[in-house]
Amino acid sequence: MTTVLVEHGTVRTGRRVLTDGWVLLRDGVVTALGEGAAPAPDRAAAEVVDASGATVVPGFVDLHCHGGGGEQFGGTGEAAVRSARTVAATHRAHGTTTLVASLVSRPPAELRETVAALADLVGDGVLAGVHLEGPWLSPLHRGAHDPALLQPPAPADVEDLLRAGGGAVRVVTLAPELPGGLDAVRRVAGSGAVAAIGHTDADAELARAAVDAGARLATHLFNAMPPVHHRAPGPVVALLEDERVVVELIADGVHLHPLTVAHAAHSAGPRRTALVTDAMAAAGGADGDYLLGDLHVEVRGGTARLAPGGSIAGSTLTMDRALAFAVHEAGLDLDDALAAATSVPAGLLGRADRGHLEPGATGGAVLLDAELRVLRVLA
The missing domain is CATH 2.30.40.10 (Urease, subunit C, domain 1)
Structure with a gap:
């Protein structure tokens, strides 16, 4: 001991x-x-x-992380486990002791194999669960997801992946406007996992309907969804206004302006704001060429973008930098920013043992x- x-x-x-x-x-x-x-x-x-x-x-809690240390979550078998251990160790060195492994869009059968490979790491506490970010996303707001892999959520696929790895899947991001989307939200929430709204073209009314169906998380708010318009507030305002929803913010100065971070955090309040990294393989490393799934990413000046295309492709953020940005650049109160990096995401995951020092x-x-x-x- x-x-x-x-x-x-x-x-x-x-x-x-x-x-x-x-x-x-x-x-x-x-x-x-x-x-x-x-x-x-x-x-x-x-x-x-x-x-x-x-x-x-x-210790920090990160709900949304794809990679770090030159590796990404994905693959199968021992290779998937080795990569996951590298990612976890990289972010642990920056203070994240509770990490959810986010997977980009892949065919459901391949995702099932990855979840099964990571299940033991979830059981051992190396990971706090798996986050499926895709393939049930809007092609209109796909971000750095391969459009050829996007599809509506078939009930059999949803049930299969929720059972994979003995319940290792803890978060599922989907676009509720897709055929079967609201039913998928109900299935995810009913399983005990967190249903998240993201990569969506939903309007405010549909976003509210998804929350009524059980969604409790907004995946990287503002990014990969319609912008706010004074006559069409879209999902952003609906999710900020709903007391049942925790909102993810990528506080890196690339995904969100400091004023946007401050506005969203103040609107949602300290009980509903979660800082996330959305980190890809270059986190904790150097500029260079990387993969996100099978898509090529160029990291220049610490910013990750698809090559070609230029779409933002995750971040190179670590949670200590997100905390510092939230406090020093966005002007958040330290205790509020700490809650967003610890107790709020821990509570969303149902982890009463994490996110505090009592x-x-x-x-x-x-x-x-x-x-x-x-x-x-x-x-």
């Missing part, structure tokens, strides 16, 4: 702030915390980490410097 005592930091548990605080973790699980001096027996038995000048926060939390702790850069990850 590994026991670590973090002391003399500002501890933001997600529920309170401890000045000159300490946190005791055993194998990444919070067992005790407080202010001032830690109990002598605990201190004597632990590796002691001096967090003076640092902020101690819960006793029993299993997501570990992250030490941040004054610029919100990661100093150390303890998980």
Whole structure:
């Protein structure tokens, strides 16, 4: 058993702030915390980490990530597992200890094989689940998805993929306007997974109908959906206004302007805003040429775009940078931004053990410097 005592930091548990605080973790699980001096027996038995000048926060939770460290989620068998471990390790180094593996559009039979390959990693806690982003998406707002693979959600395919990997699928993004779309939302929600609205041409009324059917998440709000118009508010306004919906925001300055991040976060409120990376293989790496699914992506200046075409193809974002952008560029309150990177997405996944630093939390702790850069990850 590994026991670590973090002391003399500002501890933001997600529920309170401890000045000159300490946190005791055993194998990444919070067992005790407080202010001032830690109990002598605990201190004597632990590796002691001096967090003076640092902020101690819960491990980050990312609902939407496709890759990192030069690898992407996908494939089959041991190759899929090796790639997934590389992606998880890359984002873990940047503070993300709870990661959902997002898969781009592929044929349903191939997706089933990938989900089955990743199921053990979900069971072991390396991954928090699998997110199917496609193939049930609108060709009008396909983003970096192969249009040849997009299709309406056939009930048999939906049921098959929801059963794959023993329930490893935790999030499903789909366009509710497709034939069978609302029924698919009901099936996903009924399975216990999170139904998400994204890559959609739905209007406001249909977006509301999808929420009534059980959708609870807006996939990368604003991106891959109709823009807001004063006479046609579209899905963006409908989803921001609905108290039942959590909205994803990609806070990288490429997908969204800082003012847009601020406006959406203030409109939804701190209980309904989730920062996500939508990261692809180049996250944590260098500019160059990569793949997203089978599509070629050029990363230049840290921005990923399809080649050819120029459509944004995911991001090179890590969650520590998303947090810093939300605070320093968009002007969000630190505690609100932390909630968007921890407790809100954890709650959406039904993980009461993640996203906070109170006793029993299993997501570990992250030490941040004054610029919100990661100093150390303890998980």
